[in-house]
Amino acid sequence: MDVIASISTAPGIGGIGIVRMSGEDCFKVLDKIFEPKKKEKIEDIKGYTMKYGHIVENGKIVDEVLVSYFKKPRSYTTENMCEINTHGGNIVIRKILDLCLKNGANLAEPGEFTKRAFLNGRIDLLQAESVIDIIDSKSEKELNTGMKQLQGQLSNKIKEIKQEIMDVMVNVDVSIDYPEYDVEEVENKEVLNMLDSVQAKLEKLEKSFDTGKVLKNGIKTAIIGKPNAGKSSLLNAILHEDRAIVTEYEGTTRDTIEEFVNINGIPLKLIDTAGIRENSNDEIEKIGIKKSKEIANTADLVIAIFDSSKELTQEDIEILNLIKNKKAIIILNKSDLNTILDVNDKRFTDVTKDIVKISALNGEGIEDLYSKILDMFNLNQINLDNDIIITNLRHKNLIMKAIESTKKARETILQGMPIDIIAIFIKDILEDLGAITGEYVTEDIINEIFSKFCLGK
Ligand code: GDP
Numbered sequence: 001m002d003v004i005a006s007i008s009t010a011p012g013i014g015g016i017g018i019v020r021m022s023g024e025d026c027f028k029v030l031d032k033i034f035e036p037k038k039k040e041k042i043e044d045i046k047g048y049t050m051k052y053g054h055i056v057e058n059g060k061i062v063d064e065v066l067v068s069y070f071k072k073p074r075s076y077t078t079e080n081m082c083e084i085n086t087h088g089g090n091i092v093i094r095k096i097l098d099l100c101l102k103n104g105a106n107l108a109e110p111g112e113f114t115k116r117a118f119l120n121g122r123i124d125l126l127q128a129e130s131v132i133d134i135i136d137s138k139s140e141k142e143l144n145t146g147m148k149q150l151q152g153q154l155s156n157k158i159k160e161i162k163q164e165i166m167d168v169m170v171n172v173d174v175s176i177d178y179p180e181y182d183v184e185e186v187e188n189k190e191v192l193n194m195l196d197s198v199q200a201k202l203e204k205l206e207k208s209f210d211t212g213k214v215l216k217n218g219i220k221t222a223i224i225g226k227p228n229a230g231k232s233s234l235l236n237a238i239l240h241e242d243r244a245i246v247t248e249y250e251g252t253t254r255d256t257i258e259e260f261v262n263i264n265g266i267p268l269k270l271i272d273t274a275g276i277r278e279n280s281n282d283e284i285e286k287i288g289i290k291k292s293k294e295i296a297n298t299a300d301l302v303i304a305i306f307d308s309s310k311e312l313t314q315e316d317i318e319i320l321n322l323i324k325n326k327k328a329i330i331i332l333n334k335s336d337l338n339t340i341l342d343v344n345d346k347r348f349t350d351v352t353k354d355i356v357k358i359s360a361l362n363g364e365g366i367e368d369l370y371s372k373i374l375d376m377f378n379l380n381q382i383n384l385d386n387d388i389i390i391t392n393l394r395h396k397n398l399i400m401k402a403i404e405s406t407k408k409a410r411e412t413i414l415q416g417m418p419i420d421i422i423a424i425f426i427k428d429i430l431e432d433l434g435a436i437t438g439e440y441v442t443e444d445i446i447n448e449i450f451s452k453f454c455l456g457k
Contacts, residue, residue, distance in 0.1 A: 001079065003029050004112055005105035007093050008456030014088035019096045020456060021084075021105055022077045022113055027069075030082050032103040033057070033096075034067060047071035055084065055096050062099070063092050077116040111453025115446070118438065125438025125449065126155050129392055132452055133216070138260055139267045142215045145389050154395075157388050158433050161201055165430060168194040172419055172426075188413050191422065195413075198429065199406040205390055206399045212391035214377050218260055218269035224292040224323075225305035226315040230333040233360035234305060235270070238263065266373055271295055289315065293322050301327050301373065308332035308341040308357065320351050329372055330355045336362055394449075395436050402432035 003023030009016070021029060027042045036053035045051070047070050055062040063086050070081040086092055101107060109115075111132075118128045130149035137143035148154070168190055223231050238261055259270045296302045304323050306316055323330075330348050332341055336359040341348075343355045354372055358365030373379075390396055409425035434440040 001116065003100075003105040004108035004116075005029075005097060005100040006108035006112070006456040007097050008083070009088065009093070011090070013090065017086045017088040017093035018456075019084045019086065019093060019100060020081065020108075020113065021100060022075070022079045022081045022108075022116060023105070024072075024080055025104065026080050026082055029100055029104045030067065030084075033099045034065070034084070036067070045069050047074050050085075055086070055099065057099055062095055063087055065096075073120075073122075076122075077113050078120040078122045079116060108456070109450070110455050111450035111457055114453060114457055115450040118446075123150075124152075124155050125441060125446070126158070126392075126395065126436055127152060128438075129394075129449060131457065133391055135454065135457065138218065139215065139262045142267070142391070145212065145215060145391055148388075149391075154388050154390070155437055157201075157205070158436055161198055162430055162433050164194060165198060165426060169423065169426060172423055187419065191426075192410060192413055195406045195410050199403060202399050202403050202406065205388065206396060206403065208387060208389045209391070209393075209396045211377070211379060212389045214379065215267060215389065216391050218267035219373065219377060220271055220298065220300040221268045221303060222271045222292075222295040222299035222301070223303045223305060224296055224319060225331075225333075226313065226319065229305045229307045230331075230360045231305055234303070234331070234333065234358075237360045237363055237366055238268075238270075264370055264374075266370060266377075266379060268301075268373075271299055289318050289322070292319065296322055296326060296328075299326075301329070301376070303329050303331055303369075305331040305333050305360075306341065307334055308339040309334045309337040311340060312347065317347075320347060324351050327376060328352050328354070329369065329376070331369065332357045333360050335359045335364055398432045398436050402429045405429045405432065 001023055003021055003026045005019060005021045005026075008018045008020040031042070033055050034053055035056050036051045038051070040051075048068075050066050050068050052066055053064075055065050066085040068083040068085070070076070070083075072078060072080050075081040084096055086096055097107075114123075114128050114131050117123050118125055127150050130146045133146035134143060134150060137146055172187060172191065223234060225231050239259070261268045261270060302323050304319050306312065306319075312320075320330075328351070330352055332339070332343065332348075332355065335357045339357075343349075343357060348355050354376065356365055356368045356372055358369060360366075390399070405425050405428040409422055409429070412422045412425060431440050435445075438446070
C-alpha cells in the first residue's frame, strides 16, 4: 500500500510531537528528509530501534529529532513504519508532515493506520473499534473493557459461539448431501440443543450492553430538592470524596457544566451542577420546580433530596410527585440532626423503595447511596473484571439480529421444515456474528467505523 503520513499527537504545544508514516516505501520517504548522526543502510537497522539526527530541507536543519523504526510485519499496521519524534510545536510538526507529503507520502485519513491493521489482518474489526473506546475512555473500568476487547476477549467469545454452531452444522450438511441416511430426528434434537445454548450466550452478551452503556456514557444524574435541602452539600460531599475522579465537560447548552465523577467505578455524569452551585447562596434564584422537572426528565437517575429534620412542605410533595415512575433515589438528608422524617414514611415508600438516610455534612450514609446506585443499574451483579461487556451499539444490534435468527431456526424445526431450510437461518446467525468481527461487512460500514477515529491513529 502507498505511504501514509500524519501527525499522531494532539494539536497544541507539547514537549514532543510525533509524525507517523506507514507503507512499504516509508523508509524511502524518510531517507529524503532525515539525516541521522550515524548513517546506516536501512537493511542494517533493526525494527524497534531509534536513531538520532536532523530533519533537513534543502540543506537547512528543520529540527533535531529521534526516529523510531518498525519493520514489517512487526508494527501497528504490519507494514514498514516510522515515527519521527520532533519538538512539540505546531509549526515544526506541521512543517515535518509537509516534508513527508512533498516527498511521496499521502496524508492519512482519520483512523487509517488502524484500518490498515485491520485490512492487513493483524486485528479484527471489533478490536479496531475497541481502539476508539480506549482513546475515548472516561473511566478506568471503561478503559479496562476497551483493553480486553483489543486483546480479543469478545472476539474469542464470538468465535467460540460460531464454532459451536459449525460443529453441529457439519453433520447437518452431511445429511443434506446424503438424504438417504435418515438421521433427522437425532439431528433436530442436536440442533435444538445447540440453538438453546447459543441463544443463552448471545442473550447474556446483549444484556451486558446496558452495563456497557453506563460505563461508556456515565449515569446521567440529577440532584433535585427544594432550597436548603442540601443539594450543594451533597454535591460537594460527592466531589470531594477521596476516590472521586472529577472531569469537567462543557455542557450541551452554553453555560451548563457537566461533571463526570467516577466513584468506586461508578461513573456519574452530574447534570446542571452549575445551576446548583450558582444559586446556592441566593434564596430567590434557587432552582424552581419547573426547572427541576426539566432536569429530571433528561436524567437516567434522579436523586431527590429532603431535609429530614423538617416536616415536608408543599414544594417537597411536588418534588415527590415529579419523581413518581422515574428511576429515583430519595435521600433523607441531615441525619445528624433531630430527624422527624424516616425511611418508612408512606409518602416516600409510595414513590420508591430506594430511600437512603445520609448526612451530606459529615458524609454518613454516602456509601449506602453508592451501593444503592450500583444495585439500581445492576452494576454489582456483573463481575466487571471477568465478564465480557458489549459497549458498542453496532455489536448489540448484530447480536439482537442473531438472536432473532436462532428463534426463527428453532420455529422452523418445530414446524417440521426440512433441514436445508433450517440451515438458511443458521447461516444468518453465522453471518451476523461474522459482521461483528468484520468477516462479513461491506466497505461502507468499514469506512463509517474508521471515520470516527482521530487523525494519526
Ligand atoms: P441547597 O440549597 O439544597 O443546595 O442546600 P445546601 O447544601 O446549601 O444546604 C443548606 C444548609 O443546610 C446549609 O447551611 C448546609 O450547611 C446545611 N446542611 C446541608 N446538609 C446538611 C446535613 O447533612 N446536616 C446538617 N446539619 N446541615 C446540613
